[in-house]
Amino acid sequence: xxxxxxxxxxxxxxxxxxxxxxxxxxxxxxxxxxxxxxxxxxxxxxxxxxxxxxxxxxxxxxxxxxxxxxxxxxxxxxxxxxxxxxxxxxxxxxxxxxxxxxxxxxxxxx
Amino acid sequence: xxxxxxxxxxxxxxxxxxxxxxxxxxxxxxxxxxxxxxxxxxxxxxxxxxxxxxxxxxxxxxxxxxxxxxxxxxxxxxxxxxxxxxxxxxxxxxxxxxxxxxxxxxxxxxxx
Numbered sequence: 001x002x003x004x005x006x007x008x009x010x011x012x013x014x015x016x017x018x019x020x021x022x023x024x025x026x027x028x029x030x031x032x033x034x035x036x037x038x039x040x041x042x043x044x045x046x047x048x049x050x051x052x053x054x055x056x057x058x059x060x061x062x063x064x065x066x067x068x069x070x071x072x073x074x075x076x077x078x079x080x081x082x083x084x085x086x087x088x089x090x091x092x093x094x095x096x097x098x099x100x101x102x103x104x105x106x107x108x109x110x
Numbered sequence: 111x112x113x114x115x116x117x118x119x120x121x122x123x124x125x126x127x128x129x130x131x132x133x134x135x136x137x138x139x140x141x142x143x144x145x146x147x148x149x150x151x152x153x154x155x156x157x158x159x160x161x162x163x164x165x166x167x168x169x170x171x172x173x174x175x176x177x178x179x180x181x182x183x184x185x186x187x188x189x190x191x192x193x194x195x196x197x198x199x200x201x202x203x204x205x206x207x208x209x210x211x212x213x214x215x216x217x218x219x220x221x222x
Contacts, residue, residue, distance in 0.1 A: 033210065042114075042200050042213035043153070086150055096208035100152035 003027075004091050004101035012107040016078050021087050021104045024071045029091035032072045033098075034063055037086040079108045113137050114214035116201050122220045123191050131186040131217045133201030141207055142184040144176060145200040147216070153200055159184060160207055188219075196221045 004025045013019055023032070031050045035043035047056050049065035049072060056063045060083075062075040076083055089101040115134045123129040133142065141160050145153035157166045159178040173195070175187040188195055198218050202211040 030208070035213075040216070040218070042116075042202075042216045045210055045212065048210055088152065090211075092208055098155070098211065100154075102152050103150060105150055 006101040010105050021074045023089035031092045033090045035088040081108045116214035120218050126190045133184045135203045139203035141204045143202040144186045147198045191221045
């Protein structure tokens, strides 16, 4: 089993603060995806990172794939209440199978 | 416009009473997945179809079955729901295996 561990599990911050969410594994992944899921809805794909060391930016969100393609981070600058949700990472192995992380539940208070 | 549609959004069934959840897609993707997600946990893959080929996960109980009558539709059948089967059921599609997955809004199943 290729486990993806996310940290922290829960995060409650004030609007305007910065935060980083981590997704770690001992396994190598072909690519890694980040999703945001709001209560009662399905996950929405935010980004896919493929190359070791790759950095992608999506407005206030910065995603990085580790050099060894075993880990990833999501950094949010100046968090807003609309960023509230469950953040999930999902790694793709060489057999085209996705493994989801345990998720980080983010609450941004106004 | 919704690309992956799940019906119903909320389903209540009785213990042991068969229930069917449906998923349809307008993306013409080759792969359709069914996930079970409990209480803000990670989605757990139950099975997927690649075209007409059914791929079951090793730890998916026999109580869960699936049908894909055509490219657009896929069904999840729970033959005898138990209380532990109460969860959010998510359908997802991808163009091909390993490509980005697009999720539907999910069906929240309650078992009474």
